[in-house]
Amino acid sequence: MTAPGLSIWSHPELLSVLAAEDWGGVLRTYRRLSGLSQTRVGELVGLVQPDVSDIERGCRRVTSSEVRQRIVNGLKAPAHVASPDRQPVPGLALPGAGPDEDLLARLTGTADATHKVDSPTLDWLDRLLAEHRSAEDLIGSRPLVALMRRQLRSVIDLYGGARGPLAGRVVRLASEHAQFLAWMAQDQGQTAAALAWYDRSHDWALEAGDADMAATTLSMKAHMAWSGGRGDRAVRLAEAARWSAPDASPGVRGMAAQMAARGHALNGAGSDARRLLDEAQALITRASEHPEDEPAWMYFYGDTWFTLQRGMIAMHLRDRVDAIAHLRTGLAGLADGYRRDRTWYGCCLAHAYAGAGEAAEALAVALPLVPDAATVGRPHSWNELHVTAAALIRAGAKEGRLLVEALRQHDCLSPAEGRMMRTSASG
Known part of the structure; x- marks a missing residue:
């Protein structure tokens, strides 16, 4: 469940599925974070339990604007995320005016590959990439991967129409996108994909000088x-x-x-x-x-x-x-916008306290981090909390069991994870 004192809608995973209009994901995630049953959620949004079940399992699509609005109102979702004119991912609004229609067409692939590439196109893509990097610090990598793959495809499509120095800029921009995709794969524990993207980025960087x-x-x-x-x-x-x-x-x-x-x-x-x-x-x-x-x-x-x-x-x-x-x-000194990093280094601090034998301090640091570790911090922060719990258990500290219980309540330890924890405790 969400940590005491925090709105359930402060959770990045819930905001992400709402922004994507994944209504089954909204209902599932809301129920998991709130602990409510399908029947109770159905009462809030004006649906019977079987309908809630069908939507969660993807057997029924939410196409009616009236049903969408009932879900938004019933679950008290933030209007700025649920509104039709929001950005695809919260927090991605660019500073200043967006591109004109011709530029937008080029970026979304509706213009053919021989269209002349100009500096405003590449300047805007530079700014967009910077915004995505900042958003990833806040909401994690998962909501951005598909978006960044499409964006890299748009950059590559521009190469055919690039001439002179602009061609070098396109290759350099492609290298930056590949590096970002590599980092996101690494963040999700996808080692092979990360290495492949880093190699691609390195090759393009050499080509671009x-x-x-x-x-x-x-x-x-x-x-x-x-x-x-x-x-x-x-x-x-x-x-x-x-x-x-x-x-x-x-x-x-x-x-x-x-x-x-x-x-x-x-x-x-x-x-x-x-x-x-x-x-x-x-x-x-x-x-x-x-x-x-x-x-x-x-x-x-x-x-x-x-x-x-x-x-x-x-x-x-x-x-x-x-x-x-x-x-x-x-x-x-770390700004609030670095949610993922605050989670990771906070989990490392909890581990350091556990290693120093300061069990109460380790638990006090770890518990508020559990929700973000389960979402923007997976797998690294989540694993670090498991390591911290195991260290506390080995030391005979009751705080280790309390941390395990918090992890289980929030995201349900799998049987394999449970065995791992018991093995760590006895090792």
Whole structure:
């Protein structure tokens, strides 16, 4: 169920299915979050229980505007999301006026591929991609994947009509879209798809002469290796990002140095990790002095994010006190719009508290994160909460069982997950 004190409509999964007009998803998700029966929800929206069941199972489509409005009114859905003129995903409205009709036709594929490409088209796509990145920070990757695939298709279709420098811009834009799709696949635990998209992005970046993106894709593959517990591979890929693109921006080179530090920390090489962290910190300082020289996708990279990374490295080096201090400081400075990151680093903080033997603090941090971990934080934050619960149970802390119960109530542990938790507790 939704955490006490929060409106059920603050939940990103519920907002997402409403924005997509997935009425079966709206009813299912609302019931799961509220704990209400199909009969009770039917009473709220003016439908009998069998009709609610049919809509949830996809056996009946909601085509009547009158029924749609009854669902919206009965469940007290936010009008700005349910209104007909809303954006496809909440929060994606662009600043300023949208494209003219001719430009919109090109972006949606109704113009043929030989149509002349111009700078306003590509400028608008740049802005749209930036908005999607920001939205993904808030609502997670799942609602955006299909949209971004279509958008990349539109970019590729523009290549046939691009001439001169504009052709290079189209390839560069395609590389950025592929990198974003790779990140979203990685966020959902789809390793093979993520690697394929990173490789495609890297190839296009080389073709476009974009050293920043070429280095970034290698750094993100290093991040994947780190996520999989492969410290040596993380170091090799991060070092490749550093030496293969010496002309990359300070921020991009700082990210590569920091990724190498994470790999060393995973291997327990504290001196190498701290040396590279200091190098990365110096590069971040340089980047902050000239933010206009940094690529658009580095918008998140600053002192707050780096403080959080120091906390992660301290966790690998089993310095729980330092990890807790850095994670708490970083989370305090992280804007609310970074919902996914706030969830992830909050779960890491709970884990750090559990590792330090501070069970009450671990539970206090973990419980409010359960709803977002189940949606925008799957699978990584969700798994981190399971690891935290297992650590508490192994330590004999009652808080471990309480966290397991919260996870079960919110999203129902599968039998396999239950077995995993029991094995972890006894191991």
